[in-house]
Amino acid sequence: MDQDKLFARIDDKRDDLVDLTRDLVKIPTTNPPGHNYQDCARFLGERLAQRNFEIEYVRAHGAIGDSDRYPRENVIARHQGAAAGPTLHFNSHLDVVEPGAGWTFDPFAAEVSNGRIYGRGTCDMKGGLAASVIAVEALLEEFPGLPGSIEISGTADEETGGYGGVAYLSERGYFSPGRVDHVIIPEPLNKNRVCLGHRGVWWAEIATHGRIAHGSMPFLGDCAVRHMGAVLEAFESRLFPMLREKRTAMPVVPDGAKESTLNINSLHGGLAEGFDGLPSPLVPDSCRMIIDRRFLIEEDIAEVKEEVISILDHLSRTRQNFRYDLRELFEVLPSMTERTQPVAREVAAAISSVISEPLEFVVSPGTYDQKHIDRIGQLRDCIAYGPGILDLAHQPDEYVVIDDMVDSAKVMALAAYRLLHGAQ
Numbered sequence: 001m002d003q004d005k006l007f008a009r010i011d012d013k014r015d016d017l018v019d020l021t022r023d024l025v026k027i028p029t030t031n032p033p034g035h036n037y038q039d040c041a042r043f044l045g046e047r048l049a050q051r052n053f054e055i056e057y058v059r060a061h062g063a064i065g066d067s068d069r070y071p072r073e074n075v076i077a078r079h080q081g082a083a084a085g086p087t088l089h090f091n092s093h094l095d096v097v098e099p100g101a102g103w104t105f106d107p108f109a110a111e112v113s114n115g116r117i118y119g120r121g122t123c124d125m126k127g128g129l130a131a132s133v134i135a136v137e138a139l140l141e142e143f144p145g146l147p148g149s150i151e152i153s154g155t156a157d158e159e160t161g162g163y164g165g166v167a168y169l170s171e172r173g174y175f176s177p178g179r180v181d182h183v184i185i186p187e188p189l190n191k192n193r194v195c196l197g198h199r200g201v202w203w204a205e206i207a208t209h210g211r212i213a214h215g216s217m218p219f220l221g222d223c224a225v226r227h228m229g230a231v232l233e234a235f236e237s238r239l240f241p242m243l244r245e246k247r248t249a250m251p252v253v254p255d256g257a258k259e260s261t262l263n264i265n266s267l268h269g270g271l272a273e274g275f276d277g278l279p280s281p282l283v284p285d286s287c288r289m290i291i292d293r294r295f296l297i298e299e300d301i302a303e304v305k306e307e308v309i310s311i312l313d314h315l316s317r318t319r320q321n322f323r324y325d326l327r328e329l330f331e332v333l334p335s336m337t338e339r340t341q342p343v344a345r346e347v348a349a350a351i352s353s354v355i356s357e358p359l360e361f362v363v364s365p366g367t368y369d370q371k372h373i374d375r376i377g378q379l380r381d382c383i384a385y386g387p388g389i390l391d392l393a394h395q396p397d398e399y400v401v402i403d404d405m406v407d408s409a410k411v412m413a414l415a416a417y418r419l420l421h422g423a424q
């Protein structure tokens with residue numbers, strides 16, 4: 001195989017890669033609520049249809065957020081090779097987060113400046129999607145007799161949990177081992193990193209209860225906010241120190257995320273009913289707190305929950321009138337592909353031959369769609385690999401470096417060639 005010819009072909013497509021990224025970014029697929037998924041999915045589908053891909057559009061009817069106004073549209077493009085062989089799937093999410101404040105560029109103009117493309121979704125992850133499309137197009141032009149099949153999907157809702165996207169498709173067999181062998185998700189983890197998986201998540205709401213009384217005579221009531229204060233105090237003195245002791249062998253980046261973490265996501269105390277934001281001369285009878293606990297592959301989710309519940313139960317026994325409710329909101333188990341798996345190994349080998357920075361295996365601090373491919377699809381040969389710089393995702397003035405996209409397209413094309421030839 002003439003690697004240099006393949007790479008030269010990708011270099012020749014540099015302008016095409018820039019234009020494709022810009023065109024994708026100019027379709028504002030902001031989620032929530034999930035704007036313009038159909039336009040974006042059709043745009044990608046029509047391009048690949050011209051390159052002999054079979055195109056399927058799958059709307060996630062009945063998924064959270066799906067409506068005629070905001071349909072959860074997904075596109076799956078499949079290219080059947082000249083001979084039998086494995087199937088390699090590139091999965092990218094089409095949605096982007098709200099631009100938010102602080103931009104000096106128009107977030108949806110996709111301006112090119114200093115070798116970068118600026119805009120919401122350039123880094124996370126339309127630049128990665130475009131790189132995978134160019135990689136595959138170059139590969140198919142260079143090797144018309146390539147065995148195996150290549151799939152490229154553009155899916156909905158990753159930013160809100162992926163239920164109208166990869167989860168929906170996984171439930172319908174699109175990521176089952178009988179159909180797909182290897183998956184690469186071009187999320188922005190830096191072009192020299194193979195991302196093997198992610199930590200686990202547990203979200204829960206804790207409520208404490210009290211009794212209303214006149215604010216001038218608080219001793220006649222029971223303050224729910226003070227009860228929650230006792231919870232926070234116990235978290236500070238017992239839970240946080242315990243979490244800091246837990247270190248994972250997973251190669252999580254950044255380093256701080258190698259520990260177990262807990263974010264106090266929100267806290268609201270006041271009247272259980274009729275809160276209007278104005279100060280009132282009342283003792284609050286309700287306080288609610290949402291916690292976001294990220295845990296490690298070495299931890300059991302039952303223990304993660306028990307750590308919190310035991311603190312609350314201890315308060316119930318020791319603190320007068322302490323009553324609480326705990327409502328679980330969301331959970332995802334940690335996921336990690338072995339670095340000896342074919343897709344991890346081949347992408348790593350391709351990084352070593354294309355990228356000058358040293359190869360790294362990493363694990364993401366937060367989750368992404370790999371969780372659904374792993375748990376629902378039961379497909380283990382899945383990693384994330386893409387050109388964007390991790391820290392820029394969701395930031396104002398998000399950008400992607402054009403050279404990084406070109407480099408990562410070469411990595412993807414080289415790894416794809418090897419995987420389709422049955423590298424095991």
Ligand SMILES: [Zn+2]
Pocket residue numbers: 093124125158187188368
């Ligand atoms: Zn993403």
